[in-house]
Amino acid sequence: MxxxxxxxxxxxxxxxxxxxxxxxxxxxxxxxxxxxxxxxxxxxxxxxxxxxxxQIKDDMYLSLFKQLDITGSYQYTMSILLISLTGIILIAMVTMVLIMIAPEKIRIYLKNGVNFFEAVPDLLIIFLFQFFVISLYKATGFKFLRLYGVFGVKPYFIPIITVSFLPLFLLLQFLIQVITEEQNQLYVLYVKAKGIGRLRTLLIHMIRNILPLIVLQLRTVIWVLLSNIYLVEHMFNINGFTKQFVIIIYQGGDFASLVACLLMLSLPLLVIEAAGWLVSKRIKGTEAVSL
Structure with a gap:
């Protein structure tokens, strides 16, 4: 209740x-x-x-919402978000493990590299990808990557790579930080004293304990992904959901349409909120959890 x-x-x-x-x-x-x-x-x-x-069921409401390709554009934007988020989690976890088991001197250089790339602006990454694809096409005449969403075409590869760059290093930096702090916990020292290897300790014990923190951090990652998707869809002229949302705003869409769009955009955040609660409850058992 x-x-x-x-x-x-x-x-x-x-x-x-x-x-x-x-x-x-x-x-x-x-x-x-x-x-x-x-x-x-x-x-x-x-x-x-x-x-x-x-009175949202009345035919006079959501008229502009019905005229636009909301379903197709929403599926495209959410597919970009889901693929990017999955790739970010997998790559960040694997890279974090490799960095943490590396020798200390190499680990320091790798951490500095992660901190450097995490500070690169989003727009710079987008411009660099545009410059790379266009320069490659002008130099070789070979067009192997579709860049812009013209004539109804919706590219996937370049948008996914572009929107994932900064969130990847953001999550990787967070993972390295929390794992470094977790290494000082008593249970880690106890496991090391028993002779269990560093990799096994990291994979079996430490990652399990920081899993609720990872899920919480994913909310920030999703926010950054959504903002990057908006930039990419605007700059690459892709007919995605955020572009349809902007059209509804500029054409004076009714309040119900605006609320529906915002709720649809917030759906990934609600899902990750529920996932975080379930993960934390499962790990902590019957202990009350509030994310």
Missing amino acids: KRLLSALFRSALVLSGFLFIFNLPLILGIGVDSVEIHFDQFWEVVKNNLQFLF
């Missing part, structure tokens, strides 16, 4: 946030010599937006 009330309260807060943010510009108006405050107009629009939500 407590969790149900908490979920309802959070949902009400989310809806209130949508109503406030979308209608905030209506409060302020610029007069001849002053800034005017229009609370009456703001509350009137808020009430109309609530009516939109309660």
